[in-house]
Amino acid sequence: MTTDTSLERSLEAILMVADEPQGLVALATAVARPVASVRQAIDNLVDDYDGVDGSVRRGFELREVGGGWRLYVRADYDHVVADFVTTQNPSRLSQAALETLAVIAYKQPISRGSVAAIRAVNVDSVVRTLLGRGLITEVSTDAETHAVLYGTTDLVLTQLGLNSLDELPPISPLLADGAEGFDERL
Template sequence: MTDEPTASVPVLARQLEAILFVVDEPQSLVSLATAVAAPVAAVRQAIETLVADYDGEAGGPRRGFELREVGGGWRIYVRDDYDDLVAAFIGGQTPSRLSQAALETLAVIAYKQPVTRGQVASIRAVNVDSVVRTLVARGLITEVGQDPETGAILYGTTDALLGHLGLNSLEELPHISPLLDDGSDGFDEELVR
């Protein structure tokens, strides 16, 4: 199989499509152009090609997803027509236990919200991209806005999480400070005083 351009979707558009399928935050034209090492104008044209393709304007079917410009960037979303169907599907999935990484990420978001994915990653000192996607898919966290300085998506917990925890509000979360080590272990007694 070759990677030659087809009449309807050129190689650049397919490269962008591959990237857009895995991102969970809108990507600017500049960041996409950098990722594929192509001029911004060419990326803009390829994005327009994908939008038309997904909308069925290129002679193919109208897809169940669409490419939207949101917050100065591009991202693939479920088409509004299928929101209820997808929500019912996700809600009907057999719940499984959350991993330790998901629980830690959820705790950081619950206590620090609203918080960006990058801030959570900084606190946990690991990449949290897939964990955040999982928590969003399970309806435990949601996008609550954009950071005014960076444009990054801010995340917060949902009412579904409160229901799972048996809480009425976030104020009922236990105070975290008594659970944290004060850092005095390992120091000489004379230095602690």
């Protein structure tokens, strides 16, 4: 067994930025190497991260899931990472996320399609982000269209320092013409 550290480092770099599991063929194509070489390098990385042969067991692991390979936090450290992500490293929302959150807050319950129509852009990834951060939740399903309807969570109220959605300021005065807005709740 020959170790090709250059190949292993290249695979590490790709796996570090990949947000989906990567199959052996895709990885082999990305590094322009034979699938068998990539398979061996992946096996070496798994052993290295797991502390086989005296190496240090890492806080992350390389797992095969969904037909591909991806780096994951080792289960032993889930609680540390969860705490860091939710309390120690609060990241700011993008402008698109803030706008989408505002539409949902003022018009809830509202479907993804309705939010997209109001914003005139695709909001799929933004809605996923807001769901992932616990700022919105699925509240019901539209009886006619079967579309999922979204609403804000208590976390939004906490972050805004509000007791209820009734405390949201009227938005009409903030609009350019001041004549129309989201003052009416659905």
